[in-house]
Amino acid sequence: MINRNPNIANIKAGYLFPEIAKRRREFAAANPDAKIISLGIGNTTEPILPHTNAGLLGGASALADVKTYSGYADDSAGFTKLREKIAAAFYKDLVEPDEVFVSDGAKCDIGRLQLLFGAEVKVAVQDPSYPVYVDGSVLAGAAGGWEGSGYAGITYLPCTAENNFFPNLDLIPQNSLIYFCSPNNPTGATADRAQLTALVNAAISKGCIIIFDAAYSEFIRDPALPKSIYEIENAKICAIEVNSFSKPAGFTGVRLGWSIVPKALKYASGESVNTDWNRVNNTIFNGASNIAQAGGLAAIDEKGLEEMRALTDFYLGNAKLIRSTLQEMGINCIGGDNSPYIWAHFPGRDSWEVFSEILEKCQVVTTPGAGFGPAGQSFVRFSAFGHRENVEEACRRLKSNFI
Amino acid sequence: MINRNPNIANIKAGYLFPEIAKRRREFAAANPDAKIISLGIGNTTEPILPHTNAGLLGGASALADVKTYSGYADDSAGFTKLREKIAAAFYKDLVEPDEVFVSDGAKCDIGRLQLLFGAEVKVAVQDPSYPVYVDGSVLAGAAGGWEGSGYAGITYLPCTAENNFFPNLDLIPQNSLIYFCSPNNPTGATADRAQLTALVNAAISKGCIIIFDAAYSEFIRDPALPKSIYEIENAKICAIEVNSFSKPAGFTGVRLGWSIVPKALKYASGESVNTDWNRVNNTIFNGASNIAQAGGLAAIDEKGLEEMRALTDFYLGNAKLIRSTLQEMGINCIGGDNSPYIWAHFPGRDSWEVFSEILEKCQVVTTPGAGFGPAGQSFVRFSAFGHRENVEEACRRLKSNFI
Structure with a gap:
């Protein structure tokens, strides 16, 4: 058995x-x-809303016509045009299209991302945090044993009223994978530029990689607050970002998100995380639905x-x-x-x-x-x-x- | 680092x-x-084709209307109605709806399924086979080292002209996970009832679980050939099946598939594989696109x-x-x-x-x-x-x- x-x-x-x-x-x-x-x-x-929905309808209609039909893409990373538009709409000159990987959503990306680092990596999470960071780490074998209120192999970074819901960065272990969500789910706290700069600096000095969950970035209204970790200097050498069309476009059921894995991001060995991410996705994922991607194209044009x-x-x-x-x-x-x-x-x-x-x-x-x-x-x-x-x-x- | x-x-x-x-x-x-x-x-x-495409269009249209809008489902396993229709259309009385898990495709399911068994499981594959069985096992840490022409921890079951492209079942190790695809990709060989009966019996006697890839079952024209492993007696205690709308409905780009994990399937410990599969999917997957699922409902009604x-x-x-x-x-x-x-x-x-x-x-x-x-x-x-x-x-x- x-x-x-x-x-x-x-x-x-x-x-x-x-x-x-x-x-x-x-x-x-x-x-x-x-x-x-x-x-x-x-x-x-x-x-x-109508313009975005017309994109989805157009994507579905295209599949009924031999001239516009599409099946699998050669690569699971998504329509080239969508990768370009995401880079332009949300990252200005901060990110290249081949650093954008279109997916079926942030949760699924988080599940796959843990595969890059395996069972031996140390994990740090904001506490409280979205359950998938911890549960995904447990599934990957990186969490260690359960000890009553938490896992032995996970460092919990309390975010409480006392610290204004931004964690004490001194608690982050060397060489760890840091899950960080801002605007935060569940606390709703949004880290400011000084806080994110401190986070990036801590990650670099400690040899860490940040998985920055920006799924709620489109809810930011204060123009002084960064919407992407890449607005912070040097983030491209220490951070992956995940994001999603779920909440801002109403795509929770449609399933469309993306991750950013910069080409400058390296393992201890010097090898490229971006190359591995492409390999992992091509191995166990087959790309987001082409209908969802057509909707995504509409969702990020001007209208x-x-x-x-x-x-x-x-x-x-x-x-x-x-x-x-x-x-x-x-x-x-x-x-x-x-x-x-x-x-x-x-x-x-x-x-x-x-x-x-x-x-x-x-x-x-x-x-x-x-x-x-x-x-x-x-x-x-x-x-x-x-x-x-x-x-x-x-x-x-x-x-x-x-x- | x-x-x-x-x-x-x-x-x-x-x-x-x-x-x-x-x-x-x-x-x-x-x-x-x-x-x-x-x-x-x-x-x-x-x-x-038009009727199926109308299902996709209907799914997309429904999202523009507050009365028919849907977001996430409570559970990642798919629309209840689709689970019921898949059970009825393809499995008659062989499978219950809560043994059907709707997904974004067979390849993605295969990547996630390996998580049920971890890094310690022994793996056997038909040789040749669809690359994801081996690569997914490697990613999960179950493959062992590379030895020139194959992995040390994987048992290759040669399917050649000499054995009429059906493997020697004596080669299957005890307590192994057997990936088996019929109609086969790449050989095109389709196992007959006697061969699949021998496979199921071998799996049971050796304490194995079969992952049966039936993604091409709708191409079977010979009525004597089984389209599902569950047509074989006792398969429900030893087999998982994966299948897909990709090829028969033209959904390769739409992303819709399903897996069957019978409630009778147990680990050595006696615990339910079905329960774990639900847990794994709810943890790192968020369900197939609701537009794709609406298309799937149309694809398996009479028209x-x-x-x-x-x-x-x-x-x-x-x-x-x-x-x-x-x-x-x-x-x-x-x-x-x-x-x-x-x-x-x-x-x-x-x-x-x-x-x-x-x-x-x-x-x-x-x-x-x-x-x-x-x-x-x-x-x-x-x-x-x-x-x-x-x-x-x-x-x-x-x-x-x-x-």
Whole structure:
């Protein structure tokens, strides 16, 4: 008989969001009349806007005509034109098209990226953080054993109210892979230029590589905040960036993202990470859907970028409502200004307990902070993804029912 | 500094198809007037037929309307309706919907499946075989060192003219993961019921798990040949199946496939492989595109299945032309009857040399057999994916220019 990969046995609990969905279903079954509103999972709710949608439709139509039909590409890295447009639209002169790798989304890229560094690499993560950084490291065998509140092989970098949700960089081990997300999921904190400069300098001096998750960069409204790690000097020798069309274009179900792996990024041996990334993707991935890529082309031309702005403005409007409601209730929170997440503090309380209380009293689904790591305890994440009337109703219920 | 994953350094040469594309580009640059015809990579060329395409268009249109918009699913395994329809259309009563996992394609599934078994599992592959089985095992650290013509940790099961392209099952090691593809890529050989029964019995008696790649099953025309491993008794306790919409529906660029992981399949520990597969997918994958899934629903209703039949008939017509041309030329070959590949034998010759000779004399791109494993030496694979007029022209050139 064949053994189970011990790395799978090493993953703790179920993946966070299916667990929340399960608890929601159980609550709904027990309370069939409840009108549940989800401010839990960060899932888009608003339709794709017309110009971008026309791109998707055009991509699908092209496949019905022998003159415009396309199958596999020679290379999994995506349409050359899309790689060029991503480099131009989001990175100006900072990134070359052959440093852009189109994919089926940031989560999938993060799963594959860990393959570049194998089971021996040390891993550091912001705490709290998106569960895939840790779970992906566990699957790759890089996490070490579970020790009650975390993995022995992972360095958790607490991001708390005390440090203004930016970690103490002195905690980062030498030669480690640093997962860093800004605007942050779940805290909503967005690192400023000085903080990111300190991060890049720390990575270079310690021989680290940063995997910079910029999936929420299009929500940044403060022009002083960097949207890409490559706006920081020398980042190209120490950082990979992942990003996605999911949230700004409403593509969560369409599946389209990208990664940037600079040609200047090297392993200890001097070999090119960019070359390996191409090899890994061509080996176990076959490229993003050509329909999704056609949509991506539309999403980042002039009209598409206007639609992206309108869609992110809409969700930021929700975020403002949630944030001001919580503030009126006297609940401390951050985020929601340059990000679609609001991170609310319930000092001294268990976050799953707060999750349950909000669900029961308000029929509103949130995400318990402890699901994102030990430092998430006593926090709850509110997602700004929802229809306006639902967000307004959720805010009314919070104010009237949650004391 | 961070080290390169040693498993990546362990992959030999570039991935086969980019290498062929590179040689083709070099030939084209040196011979700018040559009208090159590709019978190399198995890439679809014919448009998606109207009913199936309407499904894709409907999927894209739905995203523009708030009433039908969808984002992520709660679970990465795909639309419930699509899982049900796949179970009904291709497996009758053999498989349950919750044993079906919708994906972005067979290649990607194969990359993720290896994660279930980790670096310690022994691997056996048909030789020749689709490169991803071996390369995926190398990436997972399960292949051992390179030993000149193969990896120390992989058992190669030669499929040659002498054994009628079905391997000697006695060579399969105890407790190994067996990659088995039928109709086979590249040989085109399709295993019959007796052969698959012997394979299943061997797997059970040796404690093995089969990963059965059925990506070409819709090309089977002989009603006596099984299209799924689950048509064989007891396969559900020893086999995973992967399959794809790529070839039968023209979805190579759309990205839609599925895997079957039976609930009866267990590790040595008795734990469920199905449960782990769901966990792995939810951790590092986010589901197939909802547009592709809408197309998949159309592709397997009554009209869609008729279109699948028409499309596979067309490519089988190409295959017949290629096969009869080679036979008229006195070249021994198999495949092309229940599969879109023809495997042509050039005894005593190097397959890259034959590849080059055909490219130079006929301006026809093929795939050298050695790219699929040591036993592929002296063979060349012809793919039947192409426009009819190109296949006819390629056949004319082969007959007149290749002596």
